[in-house]
Amino acid sequence: MARTAQITLDDKVFTVHALNMGELDEVFELFDGPTRKVARGVLAIAMRRAEPKLNGAFDALEPTLDQVTEAFHVIAKLSGIKLENPPPQTGEGGP
Numbered sequence: 171m172a173r174t175a176q177i178t179l180d181d182k183v184f185t186v187h188a189l190n191m192g193e194l195d196e197v198f199e200l201f202d203g204p205t206r207k208v209a210r211g212v213l214a215i216a217m218r219r220a221e222p223k224l225n226g227a228f229d230a231l232e233p234t235l236d237q238v239t240e241a242f243h244v245i246a247k248l249s250g251i252k253l254e255n256p257p258p259q260t261g262e263g264g265p
Contacts, residue, residue: 185220193218
């Protein structure tokens with residue numbers, strides 16, 4: 171069964187899949203570049219298979235920085251990528 175999660179960008183809800191092997195290769199290359207480009211790159215890769223489809227409109231999204239950060243962490247966790255400083259959990263045991 172496919173692992174999926176929902177993220178919000180530009181106040182639109184998308185269902186994203188865990189990154190596949192080819193996508194993980196692309197993501198690992200991002201970690202060798204400038205840190206400021208990692209989150210955007212991971213989102214761009216994940217959004218290729220997201221539902222609803224963006225049909226090339228990724229660059230037209232206007233998400234908040236908080237939405238980008240949260241979506242990046244959701245995709246990383248879903249894909250098994252361990253981050254050094256994950257965001258605090260909300261709900262039980264969190265703020």
